[in-house]
Every structure is written in structure tokens, then in C-alpha cells.
Amino acid sequence: MIKDKFYQYIQELQNTITSKLEAIDGIARFREDLWERPEGGGGRTRVIENGHVFEKGGVNISAVHGKLPKSMQAYFKVGDVDFFACGLSLVIHPKNPMVPTVHANWRYFEMYNDSGDIVDSWFGGGQDLTPYYLFEEDAIHFHSVCKVACDRHDIHFYPDFKAHCDAYFYNTHRNEARGIGGLFFDYCKATEDMSMEDWYNYVTSVGNSFLEAYIPIVEKRKELHYTKANKDWQEIRRGRYVEFNLVHDKGTLFGLKTNGRIESILMSLPPRVQWVYDHHPKSESEEEKLIKVLKNPIDWV
């Protein structure tokens, strides 16, 4: 069954990712919290804080089931049905402002009729990068790995899901993207071309590409020199990250409004944030260079 196979997959992927991140950090370890959802299921939250490399990060899995909550019934335009959902969500906020924040998520959803047959199922997810200083070669590397993971399944996936990512992770109230994008896909359902098994293979290809997409960037930038001004800029930009997650992100808002485990949902929020009134970077600065790219998303590969 796809659901068991995928849940097994994200459990192993969580182990692989947290082991790798701990090895790179060298000091901090992930704290693990197991939690149960009263209505059915639960999760394994792993959070790292105050590390040498990682200031704060969470790599969480969950598998929940039961009656579909009312608010989600309305959202999916279905009645009183049973559901199953599982996924891995991660957000990593490194300490050094030269290392980008990364977010990734891979998830699977099923809905059932009264006899317990699957009446609808889909995959969703993606991975995207939020730099504070723009190293073009890093952006190209991240997107190239995303493209390779996509191309072996369908050559339309990378351009489609890259565009979807740019459109989704967008702070409309600021007229700027959250970061430099990556992949975002949702409602990936069985079609003539793609069975659910094919989608499983695609989503796990992307999941398998995550460390290859992100870790070389961390390794290359984590010991770069930075100033207090660089750190201030990182904290100001992290304010924009908070704005996106709390105002626009559907996953976060759903979690908050459907009685999810708050600390697991909000682990995505950065450790330290500043809001400075009417802040604008200096003309021709590295900070302004980033903003220009966020205003006009680029095709990196």
C-alpha cells in the first residue's frame, strides 16, 4: 500500500536528514518529541537549536487519520469523510547569514468512503531556498538539483513546479518573493500518464535530492565571515519569513485553525527576528541585489 510505503519512506528520510545535519553542526543535537493527536495518529517532531551551524531548525513527520475536520471538509468541498495524511516538513535556519534558510515538505493524503475504499488520494510538496545574501552559483546549484530530480520523471515538471513555487511563496503585501524558490506541487493525482506509484517515485526522487540540493551550499558558506550588520539584515529578512508563514501559508494556517500541535507547526518560525520601520537597503548594496531578485524571480537553470 502506498500509504504504508510512503510513511516508511518519510520515517527513514527524517533519520537520514537529521543525522546529516547533526554531523555538520558538530555540537547541537536534535531534540525529539513524540506526540499523539487525540482524534487519531500523531507525529515525531525533531528540533535543533543554538548549534554551531544551525541556529534553529525542525524536521518533523506526522501521520494523522480519522474524521476529516469540518474546516477541511469545507476547503476540500467534501462531506463528513474519513482521511489519512502523512508527511515530512522541515525548515532550517542557519546561524551564518551567508547560509540560506531552507524549507521542504513531502506529503500524501487519502480520503475514504463509508466502506473504507480510497475515493481520492494525492501527493504534494516541494523544497525552496531563502537566502539573505545572493550567491548566484548557490541558486543555480539548488535549482539544478531540483531539475535533475524532476527531469527523469517528466520534463514539464521542473518548469511547472518551479513557476508554482515562485507564485506560492510570495508576500503579496510586500510585492516580493519569500526566497529564490525551488519546487512546489500539490494535488498530484493518478492520470493516464502518471499512476500513484509513478507519483510516489517522483516525490521520493525529490525527497532524495534534498540533501544534495542543500548541504553543499551549507558546507561552502558556513564559515564565511559576517558582521553584525549582516546578522541584522538576516533578522529583518526573517521578519518577512514570519509574515509569509503567518499571513499567507495555507499549511500553517490550517494547522493553527484545526487544532494541530502548535509547537510542531510553529517550529518553522525563525529564532530571532527584527522589524525595523520602513527599512530599505542601501543603493547598489548586496542587500539590495537580493531584493531585486525577489521582486523579479529568475530562471536559474
Next chain:
Amino acid sequence: MIKDKFYQYIQELQNTITSKLEAIDGIARFREDLWERPEGGGGRTRVIENGHVFEKGGVNISAVHGKLPKSMQAYFKVGDVDFFACGLSLVIHPKNPMVPTVHANWRYFEMYNDSGDIVDSWFGGGQDLTPYYLFEEDAIHFHSVCKVACDRHDIHFYPDFKAHCDAYFYNTHRNEARGIGGLFFDYCKATEDMSMEDWYNYVTSVGNSFLEAYIPIVEKRKELHYTKANKDWQEIRRGRYVEFNLVHDKGTLFGLKTNGRIESILMSLPPRVQWVYDHHPKSESEEEKLIKVLKNPIDWV
């Protein structure tokens, strides 16, 4: 005309409040930004930052008019009508964690038919306190001043609007209040008992009470000793303030979704914020004492 009289009133109140706050701070001055709304009207934003007493604060007025934006037509369940709205909004985040953050807002709204006659009009507003450490005498003082301002108009106002405030400024996803409340009222329209002139007198009574409600608390606490641990706690609690304003506050979300002036809307966000995973204050600590009150709002007077 009430609209002209009230707009005159909030202009003068802005001057009174910013002058008083500058005098107390002693160092920082308010920066003033005049802005225009392309569709009609504009505002006068005043922001103070990095002061001796006030870490960040905004005292803003605006008066806007024109066609009611589509999103507000849906919200008010009206058609394509003209409107006028003016108000004063303030949020003050003091530096010392022993001094509470304060928020206040007083506003007036009119809608017109095709002939330009007023078909609906109302006042709204309130003032509320968000302490980081609970000094019960401060909470009692703030609520007592609110009550006196209310009681001379209607003895039901204080209990009603205090309860409304507790219900509104509530982080449902945390099961705790944003702060220790104060007053919140909205859609104050002409009735048999209260003409619009009476409401004008009430709302300006509350506006006039603001400095008396807040300033003695600032004076009493601004030089108290505090530690880095106290400051960390303040910054963690300010994260909850951000969560309320970005997830739940109707005014903020409306502003963000109706093309308001972003920097004037988001001046309410605190200067520095921390999100620590699964943070809980120590048992029997001053920090825990605050949380207990936020979980179960108290009748202070």
C-alpha cells in the same frame, strides 16, 4: 459634521500623545511620514525607534475615502458604495520588560448612497495593555481609568467592552489572551439611547483617558532593573504579539489585503522577537504568574 469634528480630534490627540511620549523618552523623536492613498485620502504616520524608554512605537492617523474596496463590500455585505473612514492607531513597545506594551485605536466610519447621504455610520476602538511581567496594581490602574471613562456615559459600557476586549485579543491557537485587556467596542451606531453625538462624546472620553491610563505605569516602571533573562522573556512574548496581529487581527489583515500602506500597518510589530521551541516558564516564576492570568482573564476592578 461628526466626521470633520472627529478627524480634527484625532489630529490633536496624535499631537498630544506624541509630544507626551517624546517628553518621557527624553532622547528619541517621532519621525513623521505623510502618505497619500491613490484612491483617496491618506495619513500621517509617526514612528519612534531606539529611544531611552520606547524601543519602538507608532502613533498613526489616517482619513481615507472613495469607493469601498471589493473585499470590504463583501465583509460589510453591501454593494458598490462610497465610504469615509478615519482613525488613530497606536502601538508602543517600551524597552524595559517591566513596562507593558500598549495598543489603542479610535475610528469612525461612514457609508453613502448615490446621492451622497450617509446611510450608515459607526464608531469603534478601544485600548488594551500587554505586560511581560504582571504588576497587579498597574492592571487595576489601567482598567480603573477605562472604567471611569466609560461609566460617565453608560454603566454597562465598561463590563461589556472589557469582556469584548478579552474575547477579541485572544490567541485561540495558544489558548491564551494577548494581554490583560482593557476596552474594545465596534459598530457603535445611533440608537434610542445613544445618538452619534453621544458616541462621539464617549469615544473621545476614552481617547482622552489614554495618557492617564498608560503614562503613570510607564513612569513607575521605566527605570526598574532588568536582566537579560527578563529581556529574552519580553522578546518571546512579543512573538505571541506578532502571532495575534498577523494571524487573528482583522484590522491588520484587512490592511494587508486591501492595499493599505504596509509600513503604517506593520509599525505595530515589535522591534525584536524570539521564537524558542516549546518554551515554558519555570514553575512558580513571575513569568508563569503572567501566563496564568492570560489563560484566565481577571476582573481587575
